[in-house]
Amino acid sequence: MVTIGSVAANFTRDLEQNFATIADFVARARRRGVDFLVFPEAAIGGYLSSLGNHGDTVKTTTRSLPPAIRLDGPELARVREIAGDMIVAIGFCELGEDGETRYNAAVLLDGERIYGSYRKVHQPLGENMSYAAGDGYGIFDTPVGRIGLQICYDKAFPEAARMMALGGAEIIASLSAWPAARTATAENLQDDRWTYRFNLFDTARALDNQVFWVASNQSGSFGSLRYVGNAKIVDPGGNVLATTALDSGLAVAEVDVDGTFTAMRAGMFHLRDRRPDVYGPLVAADDAAAAWREIAHA
Secondary structure, three states: OEEEEEEEEOOOOOHHHHHHHHHHHHHHHHHOOOOEEEOOOOOEOOOOOOOOOOOOOOOOOOOOOOOEEOOOOHHHHHHHHHHOOOEEEEEEEEEOOOOOOEEEEEEEEOOOOEEEEEEOOOOOOOHHHOOEOOOOOOEEEEOOEEEEEEEHHHHHOHHHHHHHHHOOOOEEEEEEOOEOOOOOOOOOHHHOHHHHHHHHHHHHHHHHHOOEEEEEEEOOEEOOEEEOOOOEEEOOOOOEEEEOOOOOEEEEEEEOHHHHHHHHOOOOOOOOOOOHHHOHHHHOHHHHHHHHHHHHOO
């Protein structure tokens, strides 16, 4: 059995406050026996102040942006010290190898090592003004299972999660700073259309790929963004095992990874039952749109 925790909390540019929040949630998770804990996107240094034509500046300067840190820098060393024997996934702004370019990134670590890191591939609403995009997905072997990392908008693209599932991912951690809709926001934020999409993507991606899905998210607000929380753990059948709903907090669930996979995949097994031979237009990236148009008008 593995106990998984997912965090909904608010993170800003105040690093000391961020580290205090991280330490508090790790302590709370440890008291509940959590083996793997997922923090939101941009938990170290906060996210952008807005999306679209935002006031944060271009990806090779520093004004207004989260602090850019390196994988081997003191900030992640501090998180590793806090984590101890707990495996933690956490989001941050990574400084690239050239010392200038920034990436919206996540890392998987514990007190002994960094298991792997990921740079966000799919960028929404002008995020490319501040970050360069990543170009691939990794899956990392850990003591709690084989884990894949995604960030926020990635969950809207089923191909991303499917690549991880085909690579043997058992758990996919989806770290977000997912806000409410910018226009016509619902009076009850839980009914907001962007909250609905956030939750629907989580359950769909878990069920699509028959994996455990761990969604963390920021809560509260930062700049012009009001976050929707809803950190959760979803099983391979698309069932929500635990959630924070709109609140800041910690969602915790104990899961039997091997036993659940054996039960879920004994009958209908989505990965086994795929038909790659008819997916040509989907995988032919350069010609996909033209191919789909041709099929649609055949």
